[in-house]
Amino acid sequence: MKKNLTKAIVVFLLTFYVGNSFAQTPWKCDGRAIGTYNPGSNTFTDDTKLYSAVFDALGNVTYLDKPATTGIGLNALGFRKQDGFVYGIRYTNYDGNLNHLCRIDSTGIIDDLGSVSGLITNVQYFAGSFDLNGDLYATSGSGSSPYQLYKINVATKVATDLGTMPYRIIDMAFDPITNDLYATSSNLTNNGGELLKIDLSTNPATVTSVGSFSVFMFGLFFADGNQLYGFGRSAEDNTTSYYKLNKTNGSVTSAGDGPMATNADACSCPYRLSHSLLGKATCINVGEDAVFKVAITNITSAPQNTKFDLTLDKRFKFTESASQIQTNIQAAFPGSSAVVTISNANGGTNNVISISTITVPVTTSVPSTVSLAIKAGVLGFTPGEQIIFQSTISVPGDPLNLGTDVSDDPLTAQLDDATTLTICLPDEGPLPVSITDFKGQLNQGTANLSWKTNNELNTRKFEIERSFDGTSFAQLNVVAAKGSNASSAYQFSDAGIPANAVVYYRLKIIDNDGSFKYTSIVVLKTDDIAKEAAIYPSPFNDRIAVTTNVETKGKVIVAITDAAGRKMTERSTTVEPGSNTVTLDGLGKLQEGFYFIQIYNNGKLISTKKTMKLQ
Structure with missing residues (x-):
C-alpha cells in the first residue's frame, strides 16, 4: 500500500530586516524543526546557509539546500510558544557592542530587536532554548572558559546571569513536559561530546553528565512529544546526521543523514x-x-x-x-x-x-x-x-x-x-554445508560470483540459479563439490548481463542424500541503476546479503546495529569498482525485532537501511 504522507522539517529562506516596523507571521506548531548551518566563520555578517528536510513514511530523508542568507550570522535558536516565533542571538561584531536579539517569523523575515543588556560582549552565543514561561536561556560558547549561562526576558531584552558553566555548551533544549533542561557539550579532542542535564534551582546551575557519545552535537530539540533529538557530526567519519537521544544514559541512534555542516543549530515547536x-x-x-x-x-x-x-x-x-x-x-x-x-x-x-x-x-x-x-x-x-x-x-x-x-x-x-x-517467512533450516562467504561483483556486463565453504564432505554439488525479478529463478550452471572437510573456494562468471538490469543469484546446495537448501540471495545492479544499497532478504532470518555500488576498489564494512544503536556484528571485505554483494551469515542468534544495516566505504558511512530479524 503506497503512502504519500510526509513530514517536512523545513528551514525557510531568512531575509534580514532592521527595526520593528512590520507585522510578522507566527510559525505553525506542526512539529517541524527550524535550523541553520554555516561554513564555520561565526561572524556578525556570516552568510547563514539553510536547508529543508523531508521525512517520508518509509523513514527516508531528503535534503534540499536553500540560498544563503547574506550578511547575517545567527545562533542560539529557540521556539517561544507564547507568540509562535523563533528567536536567536546574532553573532558579535567584536566591536564592544552588545549582542542583538533577533526574531524570525514563518515567512523567513528576521527582525533585529536590538541589543540585550547584561550579556558579556565580544563572545558568541551558541546554545539557546525557551522554557515553559517564555524566557530564552543562552550560553556563551566561544573563546576560553568561563562559560556563562543567562536567562533573557525577550520583552525587556535584559539578561540575568545564572552563573558559570563547567562545560562548553553547544546547544540545549527544555523538555516540553517536565521543563527539565538538557544540553550537549563538546569534546574537541575526539570530536565527540556529552549529554548533560542542568538543574536551574541552584546558582550557579548544577550540571550532571548523563552520558557521552562520539558525535559533535550541533543542535538539540524535542519532537513527537518529549523525545529528544539532535543534529551533529560523527567522530568516526565526519558525516552529519540526525540522532535520537536517550535521556537516561545519553546513547544515540542515527535517525537519518543530514547536510554537511561545520556549525549548526536547531529548535522545534513540540507544544502540540x-x-x-x-x-x-x-x-x-x-x-x-x-x-x-x-x-x-x-x-x-x-x-x-x-x-x-x-x-x-x-x-x-x-x-x-x-x-x-x-x-x-x-x-x-x-x-x-x-x-x-x-x-x-x-x-x-x-x-x-x-x-x-x-x-x-x-x-x-x-x-x-x-x-x-x-x-x-x-x-x-x-x-x-x-x-x-x-x-x-x-x-x-x-x-x-x-x-x-x-x-x-x-x-x-x-x-x-x-x-x-x-509477513512471516517459512523456516529456512540449516544449510547442509557451511557457506562462509557468498558474494558477487558486477563489472562491464559480467557478474563474478564467488563462495567459500567449510566441511562439505556430504555435499554433492552447487546449482547456480539466476533471476531477473527476485522471484522466479532458473538454473544457470552446476558446479561439483570438492568434497573436502577443509575450506574450499569457488568462482563462476555470468557474462552478457543487459544494461539497466537487476540480477539475483542464489546457490542450491545439494547433499549426497538428495536433500538441499538455498543460500541467501546476491543482488547485483548494473552501474546505471546501482545508485544505492539494497538488502535481501528483508526481513531476514539467519543470513542477509547487502549490495552496494562503489566507484573505486576499497574496503567495505557492513555493520548491523539494533534499535538502540548497539553494534551486533560486522563484516569487512575488499570490493572492486561496480556493484558488489556482501553476505553476512550466522545471524540466527540475534533477537527478533528491527535492525539497521550500516554500510561504510573506506571508512565513510554511505548508507543506512532498516530491516527486521525474524525467528
Whole structure:
C-alpha cells in the first residue's frame, strides 16, 4: 500500500530586516524543526546557509539546500510558544557592542530587536532554548572558559546571569513536559561530546553528565512529544546526521543523514498534538489477529478534541465493532464522545476507520493509549513482505495552528516513519554445508560470483540459479563439490548481463542424500541503476546479503546495529569498482525485532537501511 504522507522539517529562506516596523507571521506548531548551518566563520555578517528536510513514511530523508542568507550570522535558536516565533542571538561584531536579539517569523523575515543588556560582549552565543514561561536561556560558547549561562526576558531584552558553566555548551533544549533542561557539550579532542542535564534551582546551575557519545552535537530539540533529538557530526567519519537521544544514559541512534555542516543549530515547536502507532515487533502470520496501539501526546495548554483516521491495506480489517471501539476509547480518554465510523476502501472490507471527538487530556507524564484490533487475511501475501501503515490526527478547524500529525513508529529512530508489519517467512533450516562467504561483483556486463565453504564432505554439488525479478529463478550452471572437510573456494562468471538490469543469484546446495537448501540471495545492479544499497532478504532470518555500488576498489564494512544503536556484528571485505554483494551469515542468534544495516566505504558511512530479524 503506497503512502504519500510526509513530514517536512523545513528551514525557510531568512531575509534580514532592521527595526520593528512590520507585522510578522507566527510559525505553525506542526512539529517541524527550524535550523541553520554555516561554513564555520561565526561572524556578525556570516552568510547563514539553510536547508529543508523531508521525512517520508518509509523513514527516508531528503535534503534540499536553500540560498544563503547574506550578511547575517545567527545562533542560539529557540521556539517561544507564547507568540509562535523563533528567536536567536546574532553573532558579535567584536566591536564592544552588545549582542542583538533577533526574531524570525514563518515567512523567513528576521527582525533585529536590538541589543540585550547584561550579556558579556565580544563572545558568541551558541546554545539557546525557551522554557515553559517564555524566557530564552543562552550560553556563551566561544573563546576560553568561563562559560556563562543567562536567562533573557525577550520583552525587556535584559539578561540575568545564572552563573558559570563547567562545560562548553553547544546547544540545549527544555523538555516540553517536565521543563527539565538538557544540553550537549563538546569534546574537541575526539570530536565527540556529552549529554548533560542542568538543574536551574541552584546558582550557579548544577550540571550532571548523563552520558557521552562520539558525535559533535550541533543542535538539540524535542519532537513527537518529549523525545529528544539532535543534529551533529560523527567522530568516526565526519558525516552529519540526525540522532535520537536517550535521556537516561545519553546513547544515540542515527535517525537519518543530514547536510554537511561545520556549525549548526536547531529548535522545534513540540507544544502540540503528536501520536505513535505501535505494531507487532515480530512478524505476523497470514490469518493472524494483531493490535495497533495508538498513543496520543498533548503538549498544548488544554484538552483537545481530536480526529483520528487510519486506512489499512485491503488485506487487513478491523475486527471490533464501532460500538466496542467507542467503549475502548471512552475508557482510555474519559469525556470523549468518540464517534466511530468503519468503512471500506481500495477493495478491502472494514479496513477504514475514522474517529471524531477523542478528548485528549494534557500529557503530564505518559501519553494516553488505546488499542485497535486488526486481522490479516489469508490470501495475496508474499512471505517476507513488508506492509506499511500510517494514521493521522488533527483538531477540526485547527484553532491552535497545529496542522495534521502523521503517526510515528516508536520502534525506530526515524521521525514520523510509517509502522511496518512483516509477513512471516517459512523456516529456512540449516544449510547442509557451511557457506562462509557468498558474494558477487558486477563489472562491464559480467557478474563474478564467488563462495567459500567449510566441511562439505556430504555435499554433492552447487546449482547456480539466476533471476531477473527476485522471484522466479532458473538454473544457470552446476558446479561439483570438492568434497573436502577443509575450506574450499569457488568462482563462476555470468557474462552478457543487459544494461539497466537487476540480477539475483542464489546457490542450491545439494547433499549426497538428495536433500538441499538455498543460500541467501546476491543482488547485483548494473552501474546505471546501482545508485544505492539494497538488502535481501528483508526481513531476514539467519543470513542477509547487502549490495552496494562503489566507484573505486576499497574496503567495505557492513555493520548491523539494533534499535538502540548497539553494534551486533560486522563484516569487512575488499570490493572492486561496480556493484558488489556482501553476505553476512550466522545471524540466527540475534533477537527478533528491527535492525539497521550500516554500510561504510573506506571508512565513510554511505548508507543506512532498516530491516527486521525474524525467528
